[in-house]
């Protein structure tokens with residue numbers, strides 16, 4: 001038996017490993033493509049949001065508060081745990097999205113110009 005004459009069992013084993021490796025590479029390429037597209041899409045949404053709300057608060061990105069830990073900012077349903085603190089960059093009566101004036105509406109602070117109420121900001125990465 002020379003070096004080029006592998007035992008068929010061994011040959012099957014090697015082929016199997018090659019196929020597994022090829023599949024791993026293909027999966028990885030698909031994952032990184034999906035990931036790249038996700039971030040590109042997110043970036044487009046962020047740019048569109050900033051163009052729409054040029055007067056937003058630069059500190060909190062329009063959310064009006066910070067959420068810790070995990071996802072740092074965003075609406076409460078996308079954050080964990082539910083620990084949050086308000087952004088104090090603007091005075092209490094200022095809208096963090098458009099810079100407008102906050103008025104009280106049924107116990108909530110609502111912007112009288114864009115109707116924001118701590119419910120919107122720059123689109124962010126949302127963990128699965």
Ligand SMILES: [Zn+2]
Nearest residue numbers: 057060087096
């Ligand atoms: Zn703010």
Ligand SMILES: [Zn+2]
Nearest residue numbers: 095098111114
């Ligand atoms: Zn506003």
